Amino acid sequence: MIHADPARTRTVVPAQRGVTRNxxxxxxxxxxxxxxxxxxxxxxxxxxxxxxxxxxxxxxAAGVGVLVVDGRRRR
Structure with missing residues (x-):
């Protein structure tokens, strides 16, 4: 008997959200x-x-620095 892998058959729908200010x-x-x-x-x-x-x-440098700080903060 073949069993389906539940991890592969489950569909995950991402949460719908609008574009934020960030x-x-x-x-x-x-x-x-x-x-x-x-x-x-x-x-x-x-x-x-x-x-x-x-x-x-x-x-x-300022743009990249702010992007790095934002990326670290969102972790």
Whole structure:
């Protein structure tokens, strides 16, 4: 007789919830961090000033830092 594995036959439906403010903040932070990194890369190829690199680097570091803190807090 073959028995079905209950762990494989059980269907788990995730809870439906709307988009929260934290979800939007996380998406915006990712967008800002990626955009600043891209601008920094383009600035490197164009030979921009040190100030441009510092500003882009600080924005990227701040965005990533806040994302890390948020990720650790949600654990």
């Amino acid at each position: 979800d939007l903040v996380r998406v915006v932070l990712w967008a800002v961090a990626v955009a600043a990194a891209v601008v920094n890369t383009v600035a490197s190829y164009r030979g921009a000033s040190l100030g441009t690199h510092l500003v882009c680097g600080l924005i990227t």
